[in-house]
Amino acid sequence: MKLFSIIAAVFLTLFAVAISYAQPMTVRATVSAGSTVNNVYAAFGQPFYQQILTGGMELAYGVAQAQLDVVEVADETCENVAYSDNGFDIPTSELTVGTMDYERYTNDTPPYGYDHVTKLALSVWPTYTTEANASYHGALPLIPGSELQDGTDYQVHEGVNVINYSSAHHCDSVVTLNVYYCPLTVKDADSILYNTVLLGNYCWTQSNLKTTHYFGDGHEEVPMALIYSPGEDVNEGIYGRLYTWYSAVNIPEGSTAVPPVDGDGFVRGICPAGWHLPANPEVEALEEHATVELNTPTLWITGAGLNTSGFTLLPAGIYSSILSRFQGLGTETRIWRIAGIDNSDPASFCTVYYCDEFVTVTATAADAYSVRCVKNY
Numbered sequence: 001m002k003l004f005s006i007i008a009a010v011f012l013t014l015f016a017v018a019i020s021y022a023q024p025m026t027v028r029a030t031v032s033a034g035s036t037v038n039n040v041y042a043a044f045g046q047p048f049y050q051q052i053l054t055g056g057m058e059l060a061y062g063v064a065q066a067q068l069d070v071v072e073v074a075d076e077t078c079e080n081v082a083y084s085d086n087g088f089d090i091p092t093s094e095l096t097v098g099t100m101d102y103e104r105y106t107n108d109t110p111p112y113g114y115d116h117v118t119k120l121a122l123s124v125w126p127t128y129t130t131e132a133n134a135s136y137h138g139a140l141p142l143i144p145g146s147e148l149q150d151g152t153d154y155q156v157h158e159g160v161n162v163i164n165y166s167s168a169h170h171c172d173s174v175v176t177l178n179v180y181y182c183p184l185t186v187k188d189a190d191s192i193l194y195n196t197v198l199l200g201n202y203c204w205t206q207s208n209l210k211t212t213h214y215f216g217d218g219h220e221e222v223p224m225a226l227i228y229s230p231g232e233d234v235n236e237g238i239y240g241r242l243y244t245w246y247s248a249v250n251i252p253e254g255s256t257a258v259p260p261v262d263g264d265g266f267v268r269g270i271c272p273a274g275w276h277l278p279a280n281p282e283v284e285a286l287e288e289h290a291t292v293e294l295n296t297p298t299l300w301i302t303g304a305g306l307n308t309s310g311f312t313l314l315p316a317g318i319y320s321s322i323l324s325r326f327q328g329l330g331t332e333t334r335i336w337r338i339a340g341i342d343n344s345d346p347a348s349f350c351t352v353y354y355c356d357e358f359v360t361v362t363a364t365a366a367d368a369y370s371v372r373c374v375k376n377y
Contacts, residue, residue, distance in 0.1 A: 069116045076123040078171035087118055097126045125169040137182040137198035180377050188272055189213040196375075197310045199289070202282045203375035205275075206312050208240030208335075214250055215272045222247050222270060226368045228317050228326045235329070238299070239316035242326075242368035243270060245346040248277060248336045254366075258344045264376045267338045271373035279338040282374045283349050286311075287358045291351045301330040303352070313351065319368035328352075334361065334369040 077083045079097055083090040087104050102120040182203030185193050188211035195206040214220045224244040228235040246252060249259035249269040262268045266276030278286075286294075294313040295305030301315070317329035334350035346363040363369070 070119065071116070072119045072121070074121045074123070076125060076169060078127050078169075079124050080127055081171075083122060086120060088120055088122075090122070095122075095124045097124050099123050123169075125171040127171045135180040135182065135198060135201050137196070137203070138184050182375060186272055186275065186373075186375075189215040189219060197312070199309060199311060200285050201377070202285060204278075204282075204311065205373045206310065208314070208316055208370040208372060209243070209270060210236060210240045211270060212241075214270060215268075223253050224368060226319050226326075228319075228329055239314055239329075240370060242316070242319050243336070243371050244321075244368050245336060245363065245365035248369075248371050249338075249343075256344070258342050259338070261343070262376070266376055267343050270371055274376050275373040276376060277336055277338050278349075278372060278374050283337050283358075287349070291358070295351065299330065303331070316370045321364055321366035321368075334363075334367075335372050336363075336369050 073086050075083070075085060077095065079095055080092055082092050083095070087106070088102060090102070100122045102122060104118045104120070106116045180201045180203070182196055182198040185195055186205065187193050188209060190211045190213055192210050194209075197204050197206045212222050212225045214222060222243065224247040226242040228239060228242065244253065246255060247270065249267055251257045251259055259267045259269065262276065264276075266279065268275065269277045271277060289309050289311070291303065291313070292305040293309040294307065294311040295303060296307050296312055296314055297304050299314055303315070305313070307313075313333060315328070315330045316333045317326055318332070318334050319326050332350060332352035334348045337347050337349050339345065339347035346365040348361060348363040348369050349358050350361050350369075351358055
């Protein structure tokens with residue numbers, strides 16, 4: 001029992017001494033190439049072992065590994081742009097759309113070096129070269145199916161064929177628009193409003209012109225803008241006016257001058273700015289429709305149609321200069337067209353009660369026919 005007490009006392013004494021000398025002090029140190037450097041404090045990183053000062057002795061224990069400085073960054077680029085930042089050089093050949101993870105390791109020079117690793121989460125956004133071919137009638141729309149990666153549709157802009165689209169991620173896309181836009185209405189020089197109709201790729205006024213002036217700063221008066229007589233007040237409102245060839249193409253009455261063309265190469269004549277008298281392509285496309293699709297169900301004495309095309313063709317009649325009289329109201333209509341090499345030969349297309357299609361008829365420049373306008377393209 002006494003021996004046990006002595007042994008216990010010695011053990012407690014040694015334990016107290018050990019405690020007094022072995023209070024651990026943890027410091028940071030670095031390792032390079034497997035060797036330790038004592039009493040050096042790393043600016044950042046993780047301590048990999050403890051130094052325990054026990055009197056005159058220094059003991060180290062733990063895993064001898066280099067300190068690791070980990071930096072995580074996120075960045076983005078476009079699929080066709082090489083990435084060079086944050087110590088990375090990634091060619092376009094390695095980039096695919098989506099988020100890609102990269103790691104880059106570096107090691108500083110011993111004896112105070114430590115390893116670095118940069119972890120890069122790189123978002124690669126797509127770019128587009130999109131082409132749209134369509135015709136639109138009414139409000140300027142978003143192009144269906146045009147949604148880009150960031151969820152934004154691009155808008156149709158009238159008169160703009162190429163749009164450089166900058167997405168939210170600045171990965172610019174080139175959108176080529178082969179779009180023909182037909183507004184719902186158009187005004188003539190007298191501010192008379194006309195509805196429009198889109199047939200194929202051509203935008204027409206839906207009714208015959210009524211204007212008595214040319215469109216432009218001069219606001220010049222149209223020399224021959226006739227109303228089918230008798231019944232002028234009613235007939236103008238329903239059928240519009242009848243114009244000689246000269247008045248329709250805006251040259252002096254009886255002139256042999258070549259009708260002027262606008263900047264798009266069309267004969268604007270009496271039409272509003274940006275519109276023109278129908279030329280061969282538009283008329284040929286119109287002639288693909290049977291008159292039952294074009295003629296109105298009413299006002300025709302015979303030859304009424306269903307107007308399924310929306311063209312709303314009315315039997316406005318004509319004025320015959322040879323006979324000096326109005327004729328054909330309720331049975332026919334003739335509309336001036338531009339034809340010929342230099343556009344100087346009077347031409348028209350017409351539909352009459354005994355035909356189920358458009359026919360080309362001999363036109364006299366002094367006769368007066370209806371005018372429809374087509375939007376430039």
